[in-house]
Amino acid sequence: MTTSVESVAERAGVSVSTVSRALRSVPGVSAATRKRVQDAADELGYSASPAASRLATGRTMTVGIVVPVLAKWFFGKVIGEATHTLRQAGFDVLLFELGTRAQRERFFSSAHLHGRTDGVIIMALQPSKAELESLTAQGQAVALLGAEAQGFGSVSVDNVSAGRAAVRHLLNLGHERIAFIGIRDEESSNLGGVPPLQRLMGYREALAEAGVPGDDMLEQFDENSVDGGAAAMSRLLVTEQVPTAVFVASDEMAFGVLKVLRKAGLDVPRDFSVLGFDNHELCDVVGLTTMDHEVAEQGQDVARILLDILQGGPPANLSRAVRLVVRETTAPPHVLRTTPTAPDSPHSAGHPGTP
Amino acid sequence: MTTSVESVAERAGVSVSTVSRALRSVPGVSAATRKRVQDAADELGYSASPAASRLATGRTMTVGIVVPVLAKWFFGKVIGEATHTLRQAGFDVLLFELGTRAQRERFFSSAHLHGRTDGVIIMALQPSKAELESLTAQGQAVALLGAEAQGFGSVSVDNVSAGRAAVRHLLNLGHERIAFIGIRDEESSNLGGVPPLQRLMGYREALAEAGVPGDDMLEQFDENSVDGGAAAMSRLLVTEQVPTAVFVASDEMAFGVLKVLRKAGLDVPRDFSVLGFDNHELCDVVGLTTMDHEVAEQGQDVARILLDILQGGPPANLSRAVRLVVRETTAPPHVLRTTPTAPDSPHSAGHPGTP
DNA sequence: CTGAAAGCGCTTACAG
DNA sequence: CTGAAAGCGCTTACAG
Numbered sequence: 001m002t003t004s005v006e007s008v009a010e011r012a013g014v015s016v017s018t019v020s021r022a023l024r025s026v027p028g029v030s031a032a033t034r035k036r037v038q039d040a041a042d043e044l045g046y047s048a049s050p051a052a053s054r055l056a057t058g059r060t061m062t063v064g065i066v067v068p069v070l071a072k073w074f075f076g077k078v079i080g081e082a083t084h085t086l087r088q089a090g091f092d093v094l095l096f097e098l099g100t101r102a103q104r105e106r107f108f109s110s111a112h113l114h115g116r117t118d119g120v121i122i123m124a125l126q127p128s129k130a131e132l133e134s135l136t137a138q139g140q141a142v143a144l145l146g147a148e149a150q151g152f153g154s155v156s157v158d159n160v161s162a163g164r165a166a167v168r169h170l171l172n173l174g175h176e177r178i179a180f181i182g183i184r185d186e187e188s189s190n191l192g193g194v195p196p197l198q199r200l201m202g203y204r205e206a207l208a209e210a211g212v213p214g215d216d217m218l219e220q221f222d223e224n225s226v227d228g229g230a231a232a233m234s235r236l237l238v239t240e241q242v243p244t245a246v247f248v249a250s251d252e253m254a255f256g257v258l259k260v261l262r263k264a265g266l267d268v269p270r271d272f273s274v275l276g277f278d279n280h281e282l283c284d285v286v287g288l289t290t291m292d293h294e295v296a297e298q299g300q301d302v303a304r305i306l307l308d309i310l311q312g313g314p315p316a317n318l319s320r321a322v323r324l325v326v327r328e329t330t331a332p333p334h335v336l337r338t339t340p341t342a343p344d345s346p347h348s349a350g351h352p353g354t355p
Numbered sequence: 356m357t358t359s360v361e362s363v364a365e366r367a368g369v370s371v372s373t374v375s376r377a378l379r380s381v382p383g384v385s386a387a388t389r390k391r392v393q394d395a396a397d398e399l400g401y402s403a404s405p406a407a408s409r410l411a412t413g414r415t416m417t418v419g420i421v422v423p424v425l426a427k428w429f430f431g432k433v434i435g436e437a438t439h440t441l442r443q444a445g446f447d448v449l450l451f452e453l454g455t456r457a458q459r460e461r462f463f464s465s466a467h468l469h470g471r472t473d474g475v476i477i478m479a480l481q482p483s484k485a486e487l488e489s490l491t492a493q494g495q496a497v498a499l500l501g502a503e504a505q506g507f508g509s510v511s512v513d514n515v516s517a518g519r520a521a522v523r524h525l526l527n528l529g530h531e532r533i534a535f536i537g538i539r540d541e542e543s544s545n546l547g548g549v550p551p552l553q554r555l556m557g558y559r560e561a562l563a564e565a566g567v568p569g570d571d572m573l574e575q576f577d578e579n580s581v582d583g584g585a586a587a588m589s590r591l592l593v594t595e596q597v598p599t600a601v602f603v604a605s606d607e608m609a610f611g612v613l614k615v616l617r618k619a620g621l622d623v624p625r626d627f628s629v630l631g632f633d634n635h636e637l638c639d640v641v642g643l644t645t646m647d648h649e650v651a652e653q654g655q656d657v658a659r660i661l662l663d664i665l666q667g668g669p670p671a672n673l674s675r676a677v678r679l680v681v682r683e684t685t686a687p688p689h690v691l692r693t694t695p696t697a698p699d700s701p702h703s704a705g706h707p708g709t710p
Numbered sequence: 711c712t713g714a715a716a717g718c719g720c721t722t723a724c725a726g
Numbered sequence: 727c728t729g730a731a732a733g734c735g736c737t738t739a740c741a742g
Contacts (some may be wrong), residue, residue, distance in 0.1 A: 004719060015729045020721055030727060049470045051415070052719035054406035055734045062449075070435035071636075073428065080425035083452055092471065094417075095450050097438055115404045115735095116447065226640060255640045281426075282637055285581060285610045359735060370713045375737055385711060407735035410718045470719095 003046045012040035023048065054115070062092035063306060064113055064120040064140075070097050072224075072252065073280050074295060075123065078145065081299025082121060089307050091118075098125065114138040119306050121145065143306035143315070145298060153305040153315035157293045162322035163202020163247070164209075166275050166291050169324055170245045171210050174332045175273060177218070177243040178207065181232040181253055184221035196224075196249045199277065203247055218243055222253070229253025233260040244333040245273035251280035251290055258286055258329070269331035279325055287328035294320040358401045367395035378403065409470075417447035418661060419468055419475040419495075425452050427579075427607065428635050429650060430478065433500065436654025437476060444662050446473075453480065469493040474661050476500065498661035498670070500653060508660040508670035512648045517677035518557020518602070519564075521630050521646050524679055525600045526565050529687045530628060532573070532598040533562065536587040536608055539576035551579075551604045554632065558602055573598055577608070584608025588615040599688040600628035606635035606645055613641055613684070624686035634680055642683030649675040 005016045012019065014033055022029045022037035029037075040046075054060050063086055067075045083093045094117055098104045106112075108131040113120060119141030126147045127135075135142050143153035170178050180203045183196040200219065207214055217239045222228035229248060233256065236243060248254040254276030258268060266272050276283065279292035298320050305316045360371045367374065369388055377384045377392035384392075395401075409415050418441055422430045438448045449472055453459045461467075463486045468475060474496030481502045482490075490497050498508035525533050535558045538551040555574065562569055572594045577583035584603060588611065591598060603609040609631030613623060621627050631638065634647035653675050660671045 005721095006719085016720085017722080017729055017731095018727085021728090024721090026721095028727065033727080045466065047466050047469065049410070049719050051406050051409035051470055052734090053721070055404070055410050055719080055736085056721040058734080060406070065450075070438070071428065071431040073426065073431075076426040076428075076431040079450075080452060083425070083450055087452075093450050095420075095434075095438055095448050097435060097442075111400065111402050114402065115406055226636060255637060259640045281581060282610060285614045286641060360737095361735085371736080372713055372715095372738080373711085376712090379737090381737095383711065388711080403737095404735050407718090408737070410720085411735080411737040413718080 003044045005046075005048070008037065008040050008044055008046050011044065012037045020048075060116060060118050061090060062094055062117050063310075064094045064096055064117040065123065066096045066098055066107070066120060066125065067123045068097070068125060069099055070095075073282075074250075074278055077281075077295050078123060078299035078302075081296050082303040085300050085303035086307070091307075108134050111138050113140050119143070119310050121302050121306055122147070123302075141306060141309040143302050143309065145302040148317065151315060153302075153309050153317065155298050155301040155305060155318040155320060157298075157320045157322050159196075159198035159322075160202040160205070162277075162291050162293065163199035164206040165202070165322070165324060166199075166247045166277070167203050167206035168210075169289075169326075169330065170247060170273060170275060171206065171212070173245075173273065173330060175243075175245040176212055176333075177215075177241060177245070178203075178212070179218040179220065179236050179243040179246040181229060181236070181246055181248040181257065182219070182221045183224045183228075183249050183253070199247075199249045224250050224253060226252055226256040226259065229256030230260045231256075233257040237264060244271075245275070245330070247275045247277075249277050251276040251278040251283060251288060254288055254290070254329075255280075255282070255286065258288070268329050271334050273330040273333070275330055283325070283327060289327045289330040290325050291322050292325050293322045358399045360401075360403070363392065363395050363399055363401050366399060367392045375403075415471060415473050416445060417449055417472050418665075419449045419451055419472040420478065421451045421453055421462070421475060421480065422478045423452070423480060424454055425450075428637075429605075429633055432636075432650050433478060433654035433657075436651050437658040440655050440658035441662070446662075463489050466493050468495055474498070474665050476657050476661055477502070478657075496661060496664040498657050498664065500657045503672065506670060508657075508664050508672065510653050510656040510660060510673040510675065512653075512675045512677050514551075514553035514677075515557040515560070517632070517646050517648065518554035519561045520557075520677065520679060521554075521602045521632070522558050522561035523565075524644075524681075524685065525602060525628060525630060526561065526567070528600075528628065528685060530598075530600040531567055531688075532570075532596060532600070533558075533567070534573040534575065534591050534598040534601040536584060536591070536601055536603040536612065537574070537576045538579045538583075538604050538608070554602075554604045579605050579608060581607055581611040581614065584611030585615045586611070588612040592619060599626075600630070600685070602630045602632075604632050606631040606633040606638060606643060609643055609645070609684075610635075610637070610641065613643070623684050626689050628685040628688070630685055638680070638682060644682045644685040645680050646677050647680050648677045 005019050009016045009019045014037060018033060019037050022034045023041060065079055065082060069075060086093050096107060098107055120135060121143050124146040132149055146156055148154045148156060167178060180200060182200050204214060220232040220235050222232040246257060248257055254274055257274050261268055261272055268274055276288050276290035279290050283290050301318050309315050360374050364371045364374045369392060373388060374392050377389040378396060420434055420437060424430060441448050451462060453462055475490060476498050479501040487504055501511055503509045503511060522533060535555060537555050559569060575587040575590050577587040601612060603612055609629055612629050616623055616627055623629055631643050631645035634645050638645050656673050664670050
């Protein structure tokens with residue numbers, strides 16, 4: 001296993017310099033000797049010590065991926081796609097989970113990446129100017145996902161217009177009292193980032209556009225999880241004038257919303273409409289209407305953008321499309337129907353979430 | 356940024372050897388000089404070049420985590436827990452996704468880990484003897500999750516008895532025609548591993564125990580996903596004598612099962628009972644009855660086991676408990692009820708999956 | 711407790 | 727096209 005360049009050189013009858021050049025396809029080696037070296041290396045099962053080449057070249061051929069959490073569909077998906085692209089380009093990927101503020105601070109203050117990675121992909125976190133500087137000072141190329149920063153590569157979506165489109169769908173169905181459930185960071189966490197806020201902006205714009213007055217009570221925020229969504233919906237249920245529809249900033253939260261509505265005995269979409277965000281793979285199971293934002297593609301994009309920067313290219317800024325995916329959790333509000341009290345359908349067949 | 360040991364040594368007025376010792380808390384340095392060195396390092400923002408120390412020590416202080424797929428709740432959860440434990444011990448984690456047979460072969464044949472990691476955690480993959488040897492030949496410590504191998508650390512659960520317990524629950528409810536939906540690898544993929552097979556064994560044992568004759572038609576296999584589960588259930592629906600319940604080897608597949616049943620107009624659990632495996636975080640949303648196997652704990656376990664091996668300890672083999680979590684997708688079979696035709700309840704309230 | 715020196719295993723100007 | 731040599735930035739016996 002510990003076959004070194006020297007053993008290969010010996011076997012191939014050349015110098016170590018030649019071995020090094022031949023094996024890395026550096027120009028300036030005759031085809032004949034290149035083959036001889038390659039063969040010798042193969043026979044010995046040789047592969048260069050990464051530590052040694054890193055020390056000599058200063059390049060690590062690995063990139064870091066930074067996420068707020070791993071155990072979420074969105075991040076699993078995006079990381080999977082990104083690592084695949086990165087690996088094809090010959091890079092290893094180092095994983096960093098920055099779930100708490102403490103972890104985040106330690107990470108950005110410690111120059112931990114220096115000499116460990118050539119570049120880093122930061123997901124769903126809006127790094128501050130200082131944090132970004134710390135990264136570049138460590139010699140890192142950086143690409144952002146779900147955030148933007150002057151001079152840095154990034155991929156994101158237009159969350160404002162996505163939020164607007166979502167709420168318009170609800171307005172078009174005839175809803176007027178439309179709530180918003182968004183993401184608020186916990187004391188100690190740092191998830192969320194800006195997209196959720198932009199979605200809120202879109203929500204407000206659509207309402208204003210339609211002449212529907214806003215209502216603070218209708219905007220609820222919680223942790224980005226099933227439980228967080230459930231908690232937010234529970235609060236909505238006890239407001240003075242309960243809404244007839246809600247736009248939820250993430251599908252996972254929307255799942256929690258569905259759960260609460262079911263437990264409250266409300267029928268979706270007859271009594272209440274729910275619209276999520278992400279197009280989570282399980283949307284189809286519960287019939288959740290949602291906003292798709294090309295999650296897999298975003299993962300590939302951000303990897304490619306970083307690879308470009310690593311090769312000396314300029315930092316690209318991409319924007320992915322968002323589109324409404326109508327399933328079965330949105331419908332016209334009940335009050336608008338002809339017979340509000342008498343059940344207007346068998347009601348138990350074909351309803352979303354009814355297995 | 357490129358502050359070296361020398362600059363620290365100079366500033367502290369000591370030799371580089373002393374700096375090296377002081378900074379790594381190696382015994383044999385007076386408290387006074389240790390502090391002086393520490394201060395100098397802090398002032399200079401110094402941190403040792405990983406490549407250089409790796410080359411000098413031969414230790415990388417990083418471990419690899421190998422998974423079949425990233426974009427699944429189970430793996431996200433387990434990786435999250437494992438990386439957390441690893442990071443606390445000062446290790447970085449390198450991620451490897453081996454979704455296809457080709458990727459798997461390349462990985463195990465290329466000595467890619469050599470010099471990159473000190474150890475590796477292999478998840479939900481049953482490595483062959485040769486693959487294991489390749490890893491140890493590369494000097495890797497190895498710990499397995501969801502698999503076992505002579506002489507290697509591992510954490511798993513008793514899937515046979517778990518399968519038995521699951522099916523017994525169904526039998527106790529009065530079901531006799533009970534189907535099994537398991538995981539079969541695609542041509543090109545290598546997911547699954549042994550646990551799914553053991554769950555099948557448990558299913559068969561429980562049936563035999565109860566004197567219920569087996570039926571090949573009742574055992575369906577597909578890809579481990581919502582779509583795979585849906586496809587398998589669709590096949591079950593057209594068997595000659597449709598079963599009244601199914602034990603599904605993974606929750607994600609069970610979600611697909613629920614979807615198909617809903618589309619077929621069947622009510623769960625009135626017309627059909629479904630029992631999953633994993634206790635996926637979304638079980639609660641659709642009310643899926645399932646088998647919990649302490650997923651988060653398994654992630655921590657496997658990391659700790661590897662850390663122990665890395666510190667010279669013996670390879671531990673842990674087994675985690677499995678327990679039935681009854682929710683709302685299992686009930687006595689319809690045919691056993693007193694009034695088979697007339698609905699015996701309001702039937703639309705409180706049903707699983709009805710939001 | 712501290713320091714001078716060799717060595718870890720590559721890569722890369724510099725000559726030839 | 728090929729080789730000898732310096733250097734990348736640490737760690738660790740070996741002396742003292």
